Amino acid sequence: MEKERETLQAWKERVEHELDVVVAFWLEHSHDQEHGGFFTCLGRDGQVYDDLKYVWLQGRQVWMYCRLYRKLERFRRPELLNAAKAGGEFLLRYARVAPPAKKCAFVLTRDGRPVKVQRTIFSECFYTMAMNELWRVTGDAQYQSEAVEMMDQIVHWVREDPSGLGRPQLPGAPAAESMAVPMMLLSLVEQLGEADDELAGSYAELGDWCARRILRHVQRGGQAVLENVSEDGEGLSGCLGRHQNPGEDTRPTLPEPSPGHALEAGWFLLRHAVRRGDPKLRAHVIDKFLLLPFRSGWDPDHGGLFYFQDADGLCPTQLEWAMKLWWPHSEAMIAFLMGYSESGDSALLNIFYQVAEYTFRQRYLQSHPRQDSPLKQGTRSSKGITCYKVTWQFRDPEYGEWFGYLNREGKIALTIKGGPFKGCFHVPRCLAMCEEMLSDLLSRLAPASAPAPALSARSPPADPARRGAE
Amino acid sequence: MEKERETLQAWKERVEHELDVVVAFWLEHSHDQEHGGFFTCLGRDGQVYDDLKYVWLQGRQVWMYCRLYRKLERFRRPELLNAAKAGGEFLLRYARVAPPAKKCAFVLTRDGRPVKVQRTIFSECFYTMAMNELWRVTGDAQYQSEAVEMMDQIVHWVREDPSGLGRPQLPGAPAAESMAVPMMLLSLVEQLGEADDELAGSYAELGDWCARRILRHVQRGGQAVLENVSEDGEGLSGCLGRHQNPGEDTRPTLPEPSPGHALEAGWFLLRHAVRRGDPKLRAHVIDKFLLLPFRSGWDPDHGGLFYFQDADGLCPTQLEWAMKLWWPHSEAMIAFLMGYSESGDSALLNIFYQVAEYTFRQRYLQSHPRQDSPLKQGTRSSKGITCYKVTWQFRDPEYGEWFGYLNREGKIALTIKGGPFKGCFHVPRCLAMCEEMLSDLLSRLAPASAPAPALSARSPPADPARRGAE
Numbered sequence: 001m002e003k004e005r006e007t008l009q010a011w012k013e014r015v016e017h018e019l020d021v022v023v024a025f026w027l028e029h030s031h032d033q034e035h036g037g038f039f040t041c042l043g044r045d046g047q048v049y050d051d052l053k054y055v056w057l058q059g060r061q062v063w064m065y066c067r068l069y070r071k072l073e074r075f076r077r078p079e080l081l082n083a084a085k086a087g088g089e090f091l092l093r094y095a096r097v098a099p100p101a102k103k104c105a106f107v108l109t110r111d112g113r114p115v116k117v118q119r120t121i122f123s124e125c126f127y128t129m130a131m132n133e134l135w136r137v138t139g140d141a142q143y144q145s146e147a148v149e150m151m152d153q154i155v156h157w158v159r160e161d162p163s164g165l166g167r168p169q170l171p172g173a174p175a176a177e178s179m180a181v182p183m184m185l186l187s188l189v190e191q192l193g194e195a196d197d198e199l200a201g202s203y204a205e206l207g208d209w210c211a212r213r214i215l216r217h218v219q220r221g222g223q224a225v226l227e228n229v230s231e232d233g234e235g236l237s238g239c240l241g242r243h244q245n246p247g248e249d250t251r252p253t254l255p256e257p258s259p260g261h262a263l264e265a266g267w268f269l270l271r272h273a274v275r276r277g278d279p280k281l282r283a284h285v286i287d288k289f290l291l292l293p294f295r296s297g298w299d300p301d302h303g304g305l306f307y308f309q310d311a312d313g314l315c316p317t318q319l320e321w322a323m324k325l326w327w328p329h330s331e332a333m334i335a336f337l338m339g340y341s342e343s344g345d346s347a348l349l350n351i352f353y354q355v356a357e358y359t360f361r362q363r364y365l366q367s368h369p370r371q372d373s374p375l376k377q378g379t380r381s382s383k384g385i386t387c388y389k390v391t392w393q394f395r396d397p398e399y400g401e402w403f404g405y406l407n408r409e410g411k412i413a414l415t416i417k418g419g420p421f422k423g424c425f426h427v428p429r430c431l432a433m434c435e436e437m438l439s440d441l442l443s444r445l446a447p448a449s450a451p452a453p454a455l456s457a458r459s460p461p462a463d464p465a466r467r468g469a470e
Numbered sequence: 471m472e473k474e475r476e477t478l479q480a481w482k483e484r485v486e487h488e489l490d491v492v493v494a495f496w497l498e499h500s501h502d503q504e505h506g507g508f509f510t511c512l513g514r515d516g517q518v519y520d521d522l523k524y525v526w527l528q529g530r531q532v533w534m535y536c537r538l539y540r541k542l543e544r545f546r547r548p549e550l551l552n553a554a555k556a557g558g559e560f561l562l563r564y565a566r567v568a569p570p571a572k573k574c575a576f577v578l579t580r581d582g583r584p585v586k587v588q589r590t591i592f593s594e595c596f597y598t599m600a601m602n603e604l605w606r607v608t609g610d611a612q613y614q615s616e617a618v619e620m621m622d623q624i625v626h627w628v629r630e631d632p633s634g635l636g637r638p639q640l641p642g643a644p645a646a647e648s649m650a651v652p653m654m655l656l657s658l659v660e661q662l663g664e665a666d667d668e669l670a671g672s673y674a675e676l677g678d679w680c681a682r683r684i685l686r687h688v689q690r691g692g693q694a695v696l697e698n699v700s701e702d703g704e705g706l707s708g709c710l711g712r713h714q715n716p717g718e719d720t721r722p723t724l725p726e727p728s729p730g731h732a733l734e735a736g737w738f739l740l741r742h743a744v745r746r747g748d749p750k751l752r753a754h755v756i757d758k759f760l761l762l763p764f765r766s767g768w769d770p771d772h773g774g775l776f777y778f779q780d781a782d783g784l785c786p787t788q789l790e791w792a793m794k795l796w797w798p799h800s801e802a803m804i805a806f807l808m809g810y811s812e813s814g815d816s817a818l819l820n821i822f823y824q825v826a827e828y829t830f831r832q833r834y835l836q837s838h839p840r841q842d843s844p845l846k847q848g849t850r851s852s853k854g855i856t857c858y859k860v861t862w863q864f865r866d867p868e869y870g871e872w873f874g875y876l877n878r879e880g881k882i883a884l885t886i887k888g889g890p891f892k893g894c895f896h897v898p899r900c901l902a903m904c905e906e907m908l909s910d911l912l913s914r915l916a917p918a919s920a921p922a923p924a925l926s927a928r929s930p931p932a933d934p935a936r937r938g939a940e
Contacts, residue, residue: 041709041787049784050708097640105640113642170567170575172583238520239511314519315885317511319790319875322883405789407877413792415785 005445011356012438018360018395019431023068023075025400025417026061026424031083035111037090038083040423044415045399051110055095057423059126062087064424066133068432081137088134088143095127102153103164107420119167121154125184128154132191148199151188155206158185175231176240182213183265190271211272211281214265218288224311225262225293242311244296258308259297260328266290267335274342286339286348294332294351302409303358304393305329322408326394326422329359330430337437361393363410402427475915481826482908488830488865489901493538493545495870495887496531496894501553505581507560508553510893514885515869521580525565527893529596532557534894536603538902551607558604558613565597572623573634577890589637591624595654598624602661618669621658625676628655645701646710652683653735660741681742681751684735688758694781695732695763712781714766728778729767730798736760737805744812756809756818764802764821772879773828774863775799792878796864796892799829800900807907831863833880872897 029046030038032053040057041050065084068075094112095104104123105114131147134140157165158181189207193200216233219226227243228236235241244258266289273281297305304324308316315321336352339345393410394402396417404422405414416422499516500508502523510527511520535554538545564582565574574593575584601617604610627635628651659677663670686703689696697713698706705711714728736759743751767775774794778786785791806822809815863880864872866887874892875884886892 043784050787052708105642107642109642114640115642115644117638117640168587170584170587172575172579172585174585238522314513317884317886317889319793319884323789414787414789416787419787 008438008442015431015434021400022428036086038087040418042418053108054420055104055123056126058087058091059130060425061423062130063133064428066137070137091127102150119165121157124150124154128188129191174236176228176236179217179227182210183268186210186268226311239317244309244311259293259305260331262289262293263335264331267338270338290335290339324406326402326404327426329355330426333430334433337434341437359394363391478908478912485901485904491870492898506556508557510888512888523578524890525574525593526596528557528561529600530893530895532600533603534898536607540607561597572620589635591627594620594624598658599661644706646698646706649687649697652680653738656680656738696781709787714779714781729763729775730801732759732763733805734801737808740808760805760809794876796872796874797896799825800896803900804903807904811907829864833861
């Protein structure tokens with residue numbers, strides 16, 4: 001018990017410190033003081049290498065800042081709130097391509113002119129998340145009405161009529177459902193319904209519908225979570241139907257599967273099961289959306305989660321399939337720590353440790369004597385002859401934030417800290433949620449001599465920062 | 471001289487044999503006997519893993535079969551001609567999304583229903599190439615009128631009014647020109663004008679316009695070939711403006727640069743310079759589109775050409791930037807052998823050898839004693855204790871055709887032989903063109919005692935297979 005407490009405590013401190021470093025990186029480098037909103041194309045040291053503004057990432061950063069402000073006392077600082085509000089104003093003013101129509105751009109110029117529009121719902125979903133969180137921290141009703149109106153539009157596109165998205169109806173296009181759509185909607189149901197009985201009630205049926213749709217992606221006799229199924233919930237032929245995604249598809253225009261996506265869907269469903277008080281669903285989700293993708297998606301040779309897999313074990317067609325991306329690992333950390341918190345099954349805690357250790361790993365590589373590579377100071381061995389080169393998995397202790405893209409062997413493939421698909425979101429969300437869950441687990445262990453409370457049917461913790469918004 | 475002949479002869483034989491193996495692969499595995507057209511999603515051993523039909527690759531394979539039939543005596547076989555005709559009929563019947571409008575789909579189902587449409591000109595360009603070659607081998611005027619009408623449509627989209635492509639006009643989208651567009655058009659000018667004085671004359675101005683537009687992509691004081699420039703031929707800001715592509719952009723919806731693309735543009739321009747009898751242009755092209763991309767694009771650590779680079783030396787945002795793809799290497803082989811053939815500069819021949827040796831390399835890796843990896847038979851060392859694992863760069867002597875995707879270190883990253891962007895095109899085109907150029911170089915060296923003729927101002931060789939079409 002004492003050993004468990006120590007390990008949990010060590011991880012809590014590590015995660016807490018890392019969150020401070022990561023938030024500091026975005027505060028220092030990403031704010032556009034002139035136009036509002038955020039730069040996300042940031043090099044290793046935080047330098048802006050492109051000033052395009054991706055609407056997903058604008059919405060996500062607004063959401064993240066508000067969430068930190070609202071949930072963690074030490075982040076309740078005006079600089080976070082002001083940057084979030086400036087980001088929100090940027091979105092209100094520029095995100096929609098042809099207001100009052102709701103369709104949002106995918107990417108804008110620095111000053112807000114639309115560059116590209118995607119024919120999907122995702123820009124609009126992150127817009128909604130941003131507006132709802134802004135309302136929660138400011139109490140300004142305009143934000144909430146923006147969020148609710150956009151939500152209505154998204155639900156209309158998904159469940160009634162997708163024609164407003166502008167996708168051409170082609171006779172050969174399979175009537176496929178991507179898991180990303182019900183997943184994203186389920187996270188909005190949770191977002192809008194938090195501590196809001198009226199909205200939670202009005203979205204309850206939608207939440208159940210989303211959960212049912214996500215569960216249909218468990219295919220192959222329960223042995224695989226597939227990214228795409230037919231509209232009737234059946235498997236599809238070809239690559240489209242064999243795609244598995246352990247994390248989340250950051251290139252949503254390509255119809256592919258990955259372990260990280262299954263794990264992210266897993267913790268969305270886990271929270272849904274807890275809200276619904278459904279232990280049978282909880283057990284099913286842990287089995288199919290946590291353990292299954294982890295077992296098939298973990299690289300036995302080099303560690304880490306693959307980006308994409310083929311359900312039949314064929315070679316995926318995505319060039320980056322074997323790369324190790326940051327976000328499947330941050331989603332896995334959340335999923336397994338949550339799985340343990342909700343079930344008490346220590347096997348899940350051990351997987352959390354395994355993923356977290358891979359993610360935080362600092363490797364000392366013996367450098368080849370003839371290799372003229374930069375060496376870290378102070379890493380010569382005591383014998384004075386062997387040199388070591390320090391490399392990291394995802395974390396960058398030198399400049400903060402995480403590298404996003406490693407090759408299969410864990411070497412850094414891209415040195416950027418942010419880009420068109422990586423912003424201030426997955427890393428701080430993971431760290432903040434893990435910090436909260438670890439604190440909660442530790443508080444349940446205290447006092448050391450008392451038995452731990454039952455883990456499954458807890459009510460959600462009170463929100464200590466909520467009063468800050470009122 | 472005798473040494474040079476021997477080396478050229480050895481490469482000619484190697485290339486000739488490899489072409490036979492590669493063509494045999496596609497003949498055996500890719501024909502759809504039921505619907506016509508070709509399967510291109512083929513695994514290592516040729517097995518079909520998806521039956522979608524990508525219009526680029528359908529057009530390219532029709533073109534390739536006709537070209538082989540027409541140019542190389544040993545391929546003048548009914549099975550190539552019949553498969554090309556069946557592919558042509560498939561395109562005529564299904565490629566256009568809404569006939570009689572000219573816009574073609576990007577990908578079709580096996581039986582020809584459109585799955586996806588790209589808002590670019592490339593499907594239509596490969597359709598045109600296919601139809602023109604079909605006319606050349608069959609003499610059927612219907613194919614040629616299809617080719618010429620589609621060409622008119624493409625030129626209209628590029629030079630007069632792009633609205634038919636369906637791209638939305640967004641105020642933030644930069645008015646950028648991708649090098650791929652004038653490159654592709656220039657190759658069509660050559661295709662349609664071959665041995666056809668009337669068409670060659672009517673496209674002469676277009677050819678010069680294409681060449682001028684491609685040359686505008688030499689930027690940074692002549693130190694980089696950039697993939698995108700403004701409509702006025704100036705550099706652009708951000709990633710879009712820093713993109714270099716050594717080969718060709720196989721993901722044309724992403725605005726990025728690569729060394730292989732510059733090299734491919736290089737040999738298109740080289741042929742243009744020869745047709746125009748312009749030695750000054752020839753020298754400029756060798757300098758800027760061959761030597762410059764090779765010097766910046768060759769990986770000093772592991773060999774091979776990078777896929778993408780950033781003109782300012784920043785980290786590219788493409789996850790696959792450091793991978794070694796087959797086609798930049800096949801384009802480089804063509805470009806440097808052509809550069810040598812046209813200029814006689816032996817430095818270019820040496821680069822051809824360097825790239826060809828990288829491409830054809832077979833590596834014996836000492837396998838780790840504990841590693842349970844499949845070993846090739848007969849590779850134990852004479853001491854009986856050291857085991858070697860045979861790996862290849864691109865060639866696959868076991869099943870034929872080339873692997874398309876290696877990681878930076880040259881290890882096979884994807885085992886597929888064909889996919890959405892790799893079909894029967896770059897490899898056989900490279901091998902057939904190199905075989906022809908090597909034969910030509912050898913014939914210029916014979917008899918061994920006679921002086922080699924001047925290399926620069928030759929007229930193009932007579933087409934021995936042309937009569938087959940008449």
